[in-house]
Amino acid sequence: MSTDPLARDVAERGERALARLAELRAVDPPTTGGRVLSYVYDSGLPGLDDIAVRAAGAAYGVNGLDPTVYSSVAEIHGAIVRRIRSVLGGDRSPDDDEVFGSVTSGGTESCLLACLAAREVCGRTPGDGGTIVAPVSVHAAFRKAAHTLGLRFRGVEIDPTTGRVSAEELLAAVDDDTVLVVCSAPAYPTGVIDPVADVAAGLEAHDPRIGLHVDACLGGLVLPFWPEAGDAIPASTPWDLRLPRVTSISADLHKYGFAPKGTSALLSRGRARHRAAWFATVDWPGYPVVNPTLSGSKPLEPAAAAWAVLEALGDDGQRELVARTARATDVLSEGLAGITGLRLLDHDPGPLLAVAADDSLPRADRVHPHLWADACGRRGIAVQSQPAFAQNRGTFPSSAHLTITPVTGELTDEILRVAADAADEVRGLADPAPPAVFADVLDALDSGALSPADLLTLAEDEVHAMVAGVLGDGAGDASDGGPGMAPLLAAIERLPTEVGSRLVRAYLAAVMET
Numbered sequence: 001m002s003t004d005p006l007a008r009d010v011a012e013r014g015e016r017a018l019a020r021l022a023e024l025r026a027v028d029p030p031t032t033g034g035r036v037l038s039y040v041y042d043s044g045l046p047g048l049d050d051i052a053v054r055a056a057g058a059a060y061g062v063n064g065l066d067p068t069v070y071s072s073v074a075e076i077h078g079a080i081v082r083r084i085r086s087v088l089g090g091d092r093s094p095d096d097d098e099v100f101g102s103v104t105s106g107g108t109e110s111c112l113l114a115c116l117a118a119r120e121v122c123g124r125t126p127g128d129g130g131t132i133v134a135p136v137s138v139h140a141a142f143r144k145a146a147h148t149l150g151l152r153f154r155g156v157e158i159d160p161t162t163g164r165v166s167a168e169e170l171l172a173a174v175d176d177d178t179v180l181v182v183c184s185a186p187a188y189p190t191g192v193i194d195p196v197a198d199v200a201a202g203l204e205a206h207d208p209r210i211g212l213h214v215d216a217c218l219g220g221l222v223l224p225f226w227p228e229a230g231d232a233i234p235a236s237t238p239w240d241l242r243l244p245r246v247t248s249i250s251a252d253l254h255k256y257g258f259a260p261k262g263t264s265a266l267l268s269r270g271r272a273r274h275r276a277a278w279f280a281t282v283d284w285p286g287y288p289v290v291n292p293t294l295s296g297s298k299p300l301e302p303a304a305a306a307w308a309v310l311e312a313l314g315d316d317g318q319r320e321l322v323a324r325t326a327r328a329t330d331v332l333s334e335g336l337a338g339i340t341g342l343r344l345l346d347h348d349p350g351p352l353l354a355v356a357a358d359d360s361l362p363r364a365d366r367v368h369p370h371l372w373a374d375a376c377g378r379r380g381i382a383v384q385s386q387p388a389f390a391q392n393r394g395t396f397p398s399s400a401h402l403t404i405t406p407v408t409g410e411l412t413d414e415i416l417r418v419a420a421d422a423a424d425e426v427r428g429l430a431d432p433a434p435p436a437v438f439a440d441v442l443d444a445l446d447s448g449a450l451s452p453a454d455l456l457t458l459a460e461d462e463v464h465a466m467v468a469g470v471l472g473d474g475a476g477d478a479s480d481g482g483p484g485m486a487p488l489l490a491a492i493e494r495l496p497t498e499v500g501s502r503l504v505r506a507y508l509a510a511v512m513e514t
């Protein structure tokens, strides 16, 4: 025991804080065990998490800002990049356009940096019309990147039945302002792999500076190991760096790399594009600044954990975990497809499933996916509701999303039992209605008394007051029998997207203010 009285007090208060943290964590949904089918990626190997925690502990305190001082940073980042590059076909490219990489804090940062590099390679400046072209199903991170970087986002509609984009339509959207075309492998909402090879071939006719980014944030460490799954996506149709026209690719270690949150990789073809995402300056009186990613000071802990997990698993471990994931996906997709009132959305081989209402049946037999998701939540299985997406060519339907991980295989029976009971509970119910406090606003929008522009000019405090009313109803919390997420999603589906975006921002802010 220290004789320093401050050290004694600090130790005591620290213990109290740790006890409080344990209490707070006890009411969180579990991060392991497979009952939460989004957000978390559980290998099902408890020893693996232990290795990650120990690696993070061993890296504790390092500042990743400066690899010239902390050389372990360059070594760990280099090892992660080499491993991901080899998994994603980057070793096969000719030497003169070698693939380089950065380790980032997550998928959003990897995607944002790919867009930044594309803007710089094309010599564009914020707000000058430089454009990202992508299917509307691409991850929202690209809309965020456009917003942040002063680029335009041009979404190309997907087929409302299959969720697929046509390569021709994507290419037809490419013009002199395009700095980057994005394809997903797979897209998060649908599980569909975009036609990367066809897009790559079509881009040969365009300015070579236009980038082609493959967002394999989710798929990068799972699709390359997926067992041969029929011929829906033949192994002969590559979507990765084996295609020379692919200029960058992102893969998250904190998804199917089974690492704790905070690590993703961005690989870029050629030194110029790789370095175009960096920021460097000596134009201040402090130390020379070189930041390969958005942050300045940054932890080594997540990357060290991710690296240790990669090393521990190796190719054979990764392959086996993905095989378990694939078996669980097969069992669940067959089981879910057998539930009257639901239908599985079209998807490619991979760990994502989405279900929608089976509208080939009479209304009395249909199961609304958002009511079903809330009913699953009340039974301890969390699936993720996704709003319908309106397009000119037809609305992509309301759905519920499931991310399958290796541990899912241990409880497919329970999940399918819950899925069936939940469907029985909500089958034939009317579609969910928006929260009552929005009724006036929605009516005013419908009647034209209020325009979306009016809503966008509302003061933030007024928006807050509306949304706080919804929180008072207990929306969002299905676990204690509350109304769940369905009413909020119904409101999102009825509102113009800019208004809906403002609403969900206010909603989360209100949750965090309480």
Ligand SMILES: *Cc1c(COP(=O)(O)O)cnc(C)c1O
Residues within 6 Å of the ligand: 106, 107, 108, 109, 111, 139, 141, 184, 186, 187, 188, 215, 216, 217, 218, 252, 264
């Ligand atoms: C998860 C994901 C992202 C964003 O990653 P974060 O790690 O959540 O920032 C981007 N694209 C796809 C396809 C994803 O699944």
